Amino acid sequence: MRELEYRHALREAFDEELERDENVVIMGEEVAQYNGAYKVTQGLWDKWGDKRIVDTPISEAGFIGMGIGASMLGIRPVMELMFWSFHSVAFDQLVNNAAHMRYMSGGKANCPIVVRGPANGGTNVGATHSHTPEGLFAAFPGLKVVSPATPSDAKGLMKAAIRDNDPVYVMENTLLYGMKGPVPEPADGDHFIPLGVADIKREGTDVTLVAHGRSVLHALDAAVILQEEHGISAEVVDLRSIRPLDQDAIINSVKKTNRAVMVDESKPFCGVSAQIITLIQEYAFDYLDAPIKRVTSLDAPAIYAPALENEQLPTVAKIITKVLSITPVKK
Amino acid sequence: MDITTSDYSGYAINQKLTPEDKIDIYRTLSRMRRFEQGTQKPYSQGKMGGFLHLYIGQESVAAGTISLCGENDHVITAYRCHAHALACGMTMDECMAELFGKYTGCSKGKGGSMHFFDPAKNFWGGHGIVGGQTPLGLGLAYGVKYKGLKGCCLCYLGDGAINQGAFHESLNIAELHNIPVIYIIENNGYSMGTSQNRSSAYKDCLAQRAEAYDMAWDIVNGEDIYEVRAKTQIAIDRAHNESKPTVLEITTYRYYGHSVADANHKKYRTPEEITKYKNDHDPVNLWKNRIIGEGIISEEEVKAIDTAAKQEAAAAVKFAEESPDPPVESIFDDVYWEVDNNTEAGNTGRHFFND
Numbered sequence: 001m002r003e004l005e006y007r008h009a010l011r012e013a014f015d016e017e018l019e020r021d022e023n024v025v026i027m028g029e030e031v032a033q034y035n036g037a038y039k040v041t042q043g044l045w046d047k048w049g050d051k052r053i054v055d056t057p058i059s060e061a062g063f064i065g066m067g068i069g070a071s072m073l074g075i076r077p078v079m080e081l082m083f084w085s086f087h088s089v090a091f092d093q094l095v096n097n098a099a100h101m102r103y104m105s106g107g108k109a110n111c112p113i114v115v116r117g118p119a120n121g122g123t124n125v126g127a128t129h130s131h132t133p134e135g136l137f138a139a140f141p142g143l144k145v146v147s148p149a150t151p152s153d154a155k156g157l158m159k160a161a162i163r164d165n166d167p168v169y170v171m172e173n174t175l176l177y178g179m180k181g182p183v184p185e186p187a188d189g190d191h192f193i194p195l196g197v198a199d200i201k202r203e204g205t206d207v208t209l210v211a212h213g214r215s216v217l218h219a220l221d222a223a224v225i226l227q228e229e230h231g232i233s234a235e236v237v238d239l240r241s242i243r244p245l246d247q248d249a250i251i252n253s254v255k256k257t258n259r260a261v262m263v264d265e266s267k268p269f270c271g272v273s274a275q276i277i278t279l280i281q282e283y284a285f286d287y288l289d290a291p292i293k294r295v296t297s298l299d300a301p302a303i304y305a306p307a308l309e310n311e312q313l314p315t316v317a318k319i320i321t322k323v324l325s326i327t328p329v330k331k
Numbered sequence: 332m333d334i335t336t337s338d339y340s341g342y343a344i345n346q347k348l349t350p351e352d353k354i355d356i357y358r359t360l361s362r363m364r365r366f367e368q369g370t371q372k373p374y375s376q377g378k379m380g381g382f383l384h385l386y387i388g389q390e391s392v393a394a395g396t397i398s399l400c401g402e403n404d405h406v407i408t409a410y411r412c413h414a415h416a417l418a419c420g421m422t423m424d425e426c427m428a429e430l431f432g433k434y435t436g437c438s439k440g441k442g443g444s445m446h447f448f449d450p451a452k453n454f455w456g457g458h459g460i461v462g463g464q465t466p467l468g469l470g471l472a473y474g475v476k477y478k479g480l481k482g483c484c485l486c487y488l489g490d491g492a493i494n495q496g497a498f499h500e501s502l503n504i505a506e507l508h509n510i511p512v513i514y515i516i517e518n519n520g521y522s523m524g525t526s527q528n529r530s531s532a533y534k535d536c537l538a539q540r541a542e543a544y545d546m547a548w549d550i551v552n553g554e555d556i557y558e559v560r561a562k563t564q565i566a567i568d569r570a571h572n573e574s575k576p577t578v579l580e581i582t583t584y585r586y587y588g589h590s591v592a593d594a595n596h597k598k599y600r601t602p603e604e605i606t607k608y609k610n611d612h613d614p615v616n617l618w619k620n621r622i623i624g625e626g627i628i629s630e631e632e633v634k635a636i637d638t639a640a641k642q643e644a645a646a647a648v649k650f651a652e653e654s655p656d657p658p659v660e661s662i663f664d665d666v667y668w669e670v671d672n673n674t675e676a677g678n679t680g681r682h683f684f685n686d
């Protein structure tokens with residue numbers, strides 16, 4: 001199968017959806033003439049022009065609110081936050097308006113928007129630019145949150161997000177934009193991955209690693225070492241979608257392996273990992289042979305120091321240590 | 332800034348009004364007034380929850396501006412939304428039932444006083460956060476333009492909302508992208524308990540801030556419906572024909588507090604100020620006197636309209652009282668479109684996280 005960069009896979013999703021539905025419009029800072037701060041939208045303005053690819057001022061509350069308002073009339077804005085970290089200046093629009101419009105109108109309105117952009121640490125840009133708010137937004141009923149780890153998932157989930165009639169917040173990752181992976185050819189059919197379906201990225205029998213976004217790659221690397229050096233067979237469950245959540249995939253895996261370690265780049269306090277652990281203890285308590293462990297970002301604002309930042313984030317070594325703390329070594 | 336007192340009845344948009352149209356405007360004013368008066372007793376009896384922001388004293392603003400709206404013109408406002416809803420054609424029954432939190436309410440009891448909605452009548456709420464609706468109004472107008480329709484959005488906000496960042500962001504984008512939105516500042520002089528002079532820095536008037544964005548603006552004497560209509564029509568024409576935004580500041584006054592629960596509303600302004608407005612500037616009385624003076628309606632006929640409006644409000648209270656509460660299961664309705672519509676997406680993955 002051909003290989004595409006993550007950013008290219010996203011771009012292909014936009015291009016196909018722009019073609020499919022005349023109401024799809026891409027908006028954001030530098031998305032058009034500049035070709036995207038991270039080149040995700042490169043070439044789209046040349047092809048689709050001013051009406052479909054719209055440069056906005058640095059004015060997140062303004063343009064995201066505008067997209068929400070337009071979506072109520074059936075426009076389907078796909079809005080880029082240059083960093084998801086900038087959510088805080090548009091929070092009222094992202095939560096009170098996008099998440100609650102349908103409810104407060106008794107179901108008379110809905111907001112078919114996508115808000116997307118990178119949400120990750122690891123690039124030495126300090127605490128203001130390193131937020132991972134997937135758990136924060138997934139905590140608001142009315143919102144949907146997805147976090148793709150691979151180019152193929154990025155394309156398929158983005159297409160599902162654009163066609164969804166509820167607000168979907170797609171959390172990407174600047175460190176993944178340049179990574180390559182197999183993506184099916186458009187000629188082979190519509191590459192669409194439903195929200196709410198996890199993917200078993202590696203099958204295993206001894207311990208379940210639950211992850212999303214870039215943490216999936218760390219979990220996969222750890223799984224290789226665990227097998228080779230310790231004889232431990234780790235299963236990697238990639239959530240892909242935080243809300244809606246594929247609870248069955250998590251619970252079925254834990255019932256099989258009887259052990260679980262969460263790998264989650266967000267912070268530990270009420271993070272995604274905390275919610276998953278609650279579900280495991282509720283639905284698979286009798287199957288557990290050990291306490292559930294987790295590897296999250298260390299619980300402080302994101303540090304700048306290049307020498308330290310990676311140590312604040314989940315690492316392969318930390319995952320291995322946690323797994324070894326609850327799993328018998330087989331060799 | 333001094334308000335001009337020119338006679339705007341001769342403007343084309345007002346000359347087009349038939350006697351029936353003028354009487355209809357009076358009926359709208361009277362229904363707004365009687366509806367809100369009808370809420371007082373049940374509110375004080377504890378039959379409604381939360382806030383109740385009354386529009387009484389300001390009716391001419393919503394009645395005058397919305398009387399100009401056509402098929403592709405949309406309306407969105409803040410939390411003082413009852414009159415706009417009625418002017419857009421919503422019924423007293425569904426509005427009163429919403430105040431009572433009943434299942435028959437316009438938002439099925441999920442919105443309350445601040446969140447009336449009827450998109451089918453181009454009424455998009457009813458929004459509780461000060462200034463939060465101003466980017467949404469921008470977006471509605473953007474949507475109209477995107478679809479190639481000749482229309483606009485009337486986006487209302489109070490004088491207290493003009494200092495919110497979202498409003499300024501909206502003004503910038505509106506002018507930059509030529510979006511047919513009309514921001515209508517309903518200036519009742521007080522942002523909750525803080526007078527205009529204590530809350531806003533300005534030179535001559537609030538709408539003048541539009542100049543900073545190179546945007547057209549005007550100031551309107553809100554007690555004169557002919558003036559409200561004449562000046563709003565200029566803005567609508569600008570939106571329809573040039574796809575350009577406008578800021579209108581319409582001066583008005585509210586008789587009651589910021590909300591019914593505003594304990595200090597007679598402290599931050601004098602009783603004389605309120606009395607003077609009621610006696611000399613009441614917009615319902617002024618329009619009544621105007622159309623009686625024009626000889627198109629009699630005192631008796633006006634009284635009949637008022638009586639009918641009062642009876643309609645009383646019937647709405649009865650309807651609301653007799654309506655069912657929302658069922659507990661409905662708490663989970665209207666959260667996700669895909670779940671409500673039982674689609675494949677709505678049935679994939681877990682959407683709700685109760686035990």
